Amino acid sequence: MSRYLLNKFLYTVDRDPELVERYRSEPRELVAWWEAERANAVLNCHTGEASTWLRFDEAEREALATHDHVKLFELGAHPFLTLTLFIAMFERDNTEPLEYQKYYGARLAHFALPYPDIAT
Amino acid sequence: MATVVAVIASTHHPFYYRASTATGEDRPPFADEWTRKILAFRETLTRANPDVLVMVGSDHFHQLWLDNMPQFLVGKAPFYDANWYNEEREFGLPRMLLTGQEDLSAHILRAGLDAGFDLAFSNELRIDHSITCPIVTLRPEADLPIVPIYTNIFAPPLPQPKRFVQLGQAIREIVEQWPSHLRVAIIGTGHLSLELGGPRQFGPHGPDPEFDRRAVEWIATGDLDGCLREVTLDSLHAPGNATHGFMDFMLMMGVAGAGAKADHVDTLDLFHTMEAYFTWYPNGAPA
Numbered sequence: 001m002s003r004y005l006l007n008k009f010l011y012t013v014d015r016d017p018e019l020v021e022r023y024r025s026e027p028r029e030l031v032a033w034w035e036a037e038r039a040n041a042v043l044n045c046h047t048g049e050a051s052t053w054l055r056f057d058e059a060e061r062e063a064l065a066t067h068d069h070v071k072l073f074e075l076g077a078h079p080f081l082t083l084t085l086f087i088a089m090f091e092r093d094n095t096e097p098l099e100y101q102k103y104y105g106a107r108l109a110h111f112a113l114p115y116p117d118i119a120t
Numbered sequence: 121m122a123t124v125v126a127v128i129a130s131t132h133h134p135f136y137y138r139a140s141t142a143t144g145e146d147r148p149p150f151a152d153e154w155t156r157k158i159l160a161f162r163e164t165l166t167r168a169n170p171d172v173l174v175m176v177g178s179d180h181f182h183q184l185w186l187d188n189m190p191q192f193l194v195g196k197a198p199f200y201d202a203n204w205y206n207e208e209r210e211f212g213l214p215r216m217l218l219t220g221q222e223d224l225s226a227h228i229l230r231a232g233l234d235a236g237f238d239l240a241f242s243n244e245l246r247i248d249h250s251i252t253c254p255i256v257t258l259r260p261e262a263d264l265p266i267v268p269i270y271t272n273i274f275a276p277p278l279p280q281p282k283r284f285v286q287l288g289q290a291i292r293e294i295v296e297q298w299p300s301h302l303r304v305a306i307i308g309t310g311h312l313s314l315e316l317g318g319p320r321q322f323g324p325h326g327p328d329p330e331f332d333r334r335a336v337e338w339i340a341t342g343d344l345d346g347c348l349r350e351v352t353l354d355s356l357h358a359p360g361n362a363t364h365g366f367m368d369f370m371l372m373m374g375v376a377g378a379g380a381k382a383d384h385v386d387t388l389d390l391f392h393t394m395e396a397y398f399t400w401y402p403n404g405a406p407a
Contacts, residue, residue: 004186011181014206043187079317079361080274081181087210097148098391101322108319115318115361119276120186 003076004120005054009034009064010072010081012043014088024089028065035061070107076116122224122298125305126168127380127400129339129372130161132177132253132309133393134211150390157386157397158257164384164399165258167406168305172221173259173266174228174295176288176308176371177250178273183242190240191279192287194232195247195268196225202247202255216252221265224298228267231294237287245270254307271371273310273364281351284367285344288374306375310368312336312394313359320360322392328359332394335366336387339398342380344373376400 013019013034022030040051056064063071067089072082083104091100136158139151182204184190202216225241232239247268255262269291272278288308295304312335313328320327338347347370356363376382384399 007186011185015204017205017209043185073317078181078275081317083317083321084206084210088206091210098322104317105315105319105321105323111319114357 002054002056002060003078003118005039005056006060006064006072006075006077007081007120008039008043008054010077010085012038014081014085020085020088023085027067031056031061031064069104073108073111074116076118078118122172122295122300122302122304124292124295124402125170125303125406126165127292127372127376127402128165128254128258128305128307129369129376129396129398130254130257130307130309131311131393131395131397132250133390133395134207134213134249134253136253137214137256138212150388154388154390154395157388157395161384161386161397161399162258162260165305165307168401169303169406170264170305171302172224172304173264174224174269174291174304174306175247175251175254175266176269176271176291176306176368177247177254178310178365178368179270180248180250180274182248183246184270184272186275189272189275190270191272192237193240193242193270194225194229195220195245195270196222196229196241197243197245198222200245200247200266200268202252204246204248207249211249213249213252213256216255216262218247218255218262219265221267223300224295224304225267227298228269228291228294231297232287232290235290235294237290250309254309258307271368273367278353278364278367280353281367281370282348284371285348285374288371289377291371292375292377306372308368308372308375310370310372311362311365312369312396314362314365314393315360316362318361324391325389326360326392326394328363329389329394331359331363332387332396335369336385336394336396339369339373339396340382340385342373342376342378342382344370344378347373372398377402
């Protein structure tokens with residue numbers, strides 16, 4: 001299990017407008033592409049070097065591929081990263097202010113303190 | 121030596137810029153009161169007539185990332201570009217370019233290291249809304265040189281709360297030892313109780329109004345002992361999952377000094393979070 005890699009996915013997709021759109025429209029394809037092509041990129045490093053060991057486990061891959069933010073919370077993905085990216089994908093469908101943000105929180109209502117650990 | 125002419129602590133609400141500039145049907149009902157409070161807060165900095173701003177905030181996974189995460193970082197650059205694509209997208213924040221005060225950055229780094237704080241540094245730092253929100257609220261002209269200081273309140277393991285206080289106390293001393301005739305304001309932003317990405321987010325108030333009430337009391341009265349007695353890394357989970365940002369308020373209490381009563385205290389109870397604004401004048405209120 002790799003909270004770090006979950007976070008790396010959320011972080012790198014969130015900052016790229018094209019990837020945000022691909023993740024919204026074709027999540028499973030985008031996750032597979034990202035794991036194959038981007039998961040081992042060392043950020044802020046020249047492209048000639050890469051890591052060799054980073055991969056999702058099945059639960060992580062499936063949570064990302066199904067836009068399951070509740071599962072991501074349970075797995076300990078950083079809540080700020082998940083929220084920011086999901087707002088980018090779904091707030092646009094709001095019919096009233098904060099509609100998606102409230103829905104997002106309501107779906108997490110069954111979590112009580114302590115929340116899942118987010119340390120990496 | 122330099123003079124610390126004001127110490128300022130506040131929340132950094134990224135929605136203020138959009139709310140305060142919205143008109144007509146887009147203008148939220150709370151915008152007028154919020155703007156009025158911010159204009160009064162801004163006046164507390166304007167009256168201090170600063171030449172330089174030391175700005176304490178926390179990068180929100182913009183430039184600082186988990187492969188290389190500093191606990192405390194001082195910017196040392198001639199310029200700082202500001203705000204990021206996802207802040208433009210979500211909050212409508214404008215791109216900005218701020219000037220750096222490199223002499224003071226170098227002084228803080230040298231003296232901080234010598235005082236036992238192993239400060240990281242950055243010579244090319246794009247700053248985010250934790251620092252640009254107080255520029256928008258307090259100095260929208262963005263015309264004063266800055267020294268940005270980032271703290272990690274975001275990616276555990278975090279430093280202990282007392283370490284934030286100690287760093288604040290050190291920053292105050294270090295700035296006052298800067299061989300310069302310039303007038304410095306030290307500004308820092310954090311949070312009261314806050315939940316982001318969890319079940320208690322975006323409620324009608326902040327997630328823990330009782331914590332907020334006590335926190336405002338600690339800050340306004342400079343009650344560092346009471347605050348440090350009750351606040352731990354573990355305890356900050358209870359008021360909301362993003363409440364570790366309160367440690368930047370604790371850092372600013374260290375800057376202001378134990379027992380220092382704030383000269384300006386104001387709050388605004390908004391949906392989602394309580395806003396709070398504090399100003400101290402170390403040398404007495406300006407005429």
